[in-house]
Amino acid sequence: MLERYGHGGDLLTAAELFGHSPDLFLDYSSNMNPMGPPTxxxxxxxxxxxxxxxxxxxxxxxxxxxxxxxxxxxxxxxxxxxxxxxxxxxxxxxxxxxxxxxxxxxxxxxxxxxxxxxxxxxxxxxxxxxxxxxxxxxxxxxxxxxxxxxxxxxxxxxxxxxxxxxxxxxxxxxxxxxxxxxxxxxxxxxxxxxxxxxxxxxxxxxxxxxxxxxxxxxxxxxxxxxxxxxxxxxxxxxxxxxxxxxxxxxxxxxxLDDAQYISDTKKRVSTERQWFYEQLSSIGLDVIQSAVNYLLVRLPKQVPFHVPEMQEKLGQMKILIRDASRFPGLDERYFRLAVRLREDNETVARALKHIIQP
Ligand SMILES: Cc1ncc(COP(=O)(O)O)c(C=O)c1O
Missing domain, CATH: 3.40.640.10 (Type I PLP-dependent aspartate aminotransferase-like (Major domain))
Incomplete structure (x- = not known):
């Protein structure tokens, strides 16, 4: 279980579970600014x-x-x-x-x-x-x-x-x-x-x-x-x-003085979120419209497996997602994805498509 300590972004647990170095993962299980820190x-x-x-x-x-x-x-x-x-x-x-x-x-x-x-x-x-x-x-x-x-x-x-x-x-x-x-x-x-x-x-x-x-x-x-x-x-x-x-x-x-970084982030995240939302919806996932840099997603009924199994498959492909079934009120069809930059979002959308439409 990737959420051994209750949260996403646990690269050491991911490394132990999937046998790759922590630096090699695309981390979609925690929600940081995808532009990285300011200079x-x-x-x-x-x-x-x-x-x-x-x-x-x-x-x-x-x-x-x-x-x-x-x-x-x-x-x-x-x-x-x-x-x-x-x-x-x-x-x-x-x-x-x-x-x-x-x-x-x-x-x-x-x-x-x-x-x-x-x-x-x-x-x-x-x-x-x-x-x-x-x-x-x-x-x-x-x-x-x-x-x-x-x-x-x-x-x-x-x-x-x-x-x-x-x-x-x-x-x-x-x-x-x-x-x-x-x-x-x-x-x-x-x-x-x-x-x-x-x-x-x-x-x-x-x-x-x-x-x-x-x-x-x-x-x-x-x-x-x-x-x-x-x-x-x-x-x-x-x-x-x-x-x-x-x-x-x-x-x-x-x-807080870096006005350019702040405004670039807001614009970039908003554009990428919309793009990612549309891509994920187009491959048949139920995506909840979000105001920020992460998306709650539901596997449709016709997919014959649940999120823990999908998390395992993606982990082998060095992609980490947040299993959202542990949140009270959600079941094992829900997962959460960060919104990152275009190239990574494309990789993740492709991997998800490959898994749910083999
Ligand atoms: C909704 C929410 N509030 C607060 C926190 C804690 O944030 P911080 O890293 O500033 O302690 C998190 C961290 O994931 C969060 O998701």
Missing amino acids: CVQRIFSERWMEVVRYPDPATRVLRKKIAAYYRIPEESILVGNGAAELIDLVVRITQPATVAVTAPSFVEYSDNALRVGASLHYIPLKAEHSFDVQAEDLSHALYKADLTMLGHPNNPTGRLIPDVLMDMLQTAKGTVMLDEAFIDFLENEEQVSMIQRAPSMKKLIVIRSMTKFFAIPGIRLGFVVAHPDIILQMRNLQVHWSVNHFSQLIGAAA
Whole structure:
């Protein structure tokens, strides 16, 4: 099983399972910017490596200032973390919820963190017949019941945003609402869709952002949270000191200055997603329309095998996909594919065609 540790992108497990070197795989099981990291990453590591002898700034001052200016939000409403994953854990620890609502399917860290503090789970069903969009009645019920509601905006693995008309409903929540916007920076209209600017003045809304996906730096970990300053203070009091290393802070601040890279990525990913969507649909796969850089796909009924078997066949061909059957609410016909650059997307579309139409 490729998802031995619960996530995609595990090249060492892939190497053990399929007997190839980790560098040889086309990784469609995790969703990073296919353009690779911005040039500042190499520059900072090569020119400033000696700064490894310093402790990082425990208050992440330069990066926080940069994020505040970039998104036009107050600095005291931002806390930087060692990836969004650290911040999701902190949200659960400050709220100590008895009941947590999550959508099924959704990113597994929400429910894992909730279970770790002994919370019980309330599942909000997402259905194929609604294109996996959350429904008003189900959301309103969850917001009434849960002490903490954790929603992907867009959701992983579906790539769907919370519909615009439901956003105001979040203010009626009994408890806290955490919106995970880990992938929202891939959207061309990010600014209109994100709730990041509303969070500082709303006591119940916490917005999580990751910088590892868009800037393709999962190896150094970087994310931030935006919320009311009182919530930020509570989270900061629980955070481990120096949790954000010096190089992550330098790279995060420099990356936000690379306007060309940012706009090229948004355009490129949007074009490639549409192209890949059409190719996959044309070979008979059921593909869910997504807002971002990954696609949830379903094997049609007439294909006489399930995703675990297909994952194995593709792994032998050095292509890694995410088996999505482990997400609550999905069955063994679902898998998730990253959107990468054209040549790789062509290779993967060809391999899938070969497997499902031998
Ligand atoms: C929806 C979602 N949120 C958060 C994370 C964690 O991101 P980070 O690498 O910033 O910890 C992931 C990672 O896969 C994710 O898919």
